[in-house]
Amino acid sequence: SQQGExxxxxxxIQEGENATMNCSYKTSINNLQWYRQNSGRGLVHLILIRSxxxxxxxxxxxxxxxxxxxxxxxxxxxxxxxxxxxxxxATDGTSGSRLTFGEGTQLTxxx
Amino acid sequence: xxxxxxxxxxxxxTRGQQVTLSCSxxxxxxxxxxxxxxxxxxxxxxxxxxxxxxxxxxNFPGRFSGRQFSNSRSEMNVSTLELGxxxxxxxxxxTGQVPYEQFFGPGxxxxxx
Numbered sequence: 199s200q201q202g203e204x205x206x207x208x209x210x211i212q213e214g215e216n217a218t219m220n221c222s223y224k225t226s227i228n229n230l231q232w233y234r235q236n237s238g239r240g241l242v243h244l245i246l247i248r249s250x251x252x253x254x255x256x257x258x259x260x261x262x263x264x265x266x267x268x269x270x271x272x273x274x275x276x277x278x279x280x281x282x283x284x285x286x287x288a289t290d291g292t293s294g295s296r297l298t299f300g301e302g303t304q305l306t307x308x309x
Numbered sequence: 310x311x312x313x314x315x316x317x318x319x320x321x322x323t324r325g326q327q328v329t330l331s332c333s334x335x336x337x338x339x340x341x342x343x344x345x346x347x348x349x350x351x352x353x354x355x356x357x358x359x360x361x362x363x364x365x366x367x368n369f370p371g372r373f374s375g376r377q378f379s380n381s382r383s384e385m386n387v388s389t390l391e392l393g394x395x396x397x398x399x400x401x402x403x404t405g406q407v408p409y410e411q412f413f414g415p416g417x418x419x420x421x422x
Contacts, residue, residue, distance in 0.1 A: 229408045240313075240399060241413040248408060286352065288411075295340060295409045296365045297401075299352035 204287060204300040212308050217274045219303040221287030228290050230263055231297070232272050235284045244272070279309045311336065313402045313414035321420045327388040330417045332400035334381050340405030341383035343375060346397040358383050359405040395421045
């Protein structure tokens with residue numbers, strides 16, 4: 199079963215706008231990772247945030263983690279058409295190396 | 310550094326056949342994990358190999374098996390294929406140590422007819 203749930207399931211915005219995707223999970227975690235997937239291809243690793251971190255930045259990406267609410271958010275600033283993809287959060291739970299994925303958010307950035 | 314490679318990229322098989330997929334991890338990585346992605350079930354963990362030993366296993370039937378070689382390359386085998394095995398199979402490479410940051414290959418698209 200899926201550990202996480204992404205919200206919204208689909209998001210459509212204009213180029214230049216910011217996109218925010220949320221992820222909720224059920225059990226305690228050590229780390230949470232965000233991935234991007236373009237149309238049935240492999241997953242691209244975006245960022246890993248540890249359970250003792252609250253916020254992390256990488257280029258136009260900002261990830262927050264609230265372990266008390268068991269939730270994370272991914273913010274993409276100044277979005278581009280090339281950001282169009284599905285975005286997944288993945289948690290490691292207590293098993294360390296085994297990732298459990300959410301259902302993903304389909305982001306469409308219109309030029 | 311070269312990324313994770315998977316072969317073949319596409320495969321078409323018929324029910325009852327068996328298939329072997331291959332994954333070469335990032336140089337220096339000792340852990341390879343396999344995941345199945347389908348529209349209905351999403352991304353699901355199959356198993357993980359670390360230093361040639363299966364370290365973690367998901368909830369898949371015994372028809373799904375794997376192994377890892379001394380050079381960390383891994384193979385996944387599915388026997389007696391069923392229509393429901395049609396999926397994108399992804400392998401992920403990591404050092405195998407905390408924080409278990411995983412990097413994925415492009416996947417193998419398996420179609421079972």
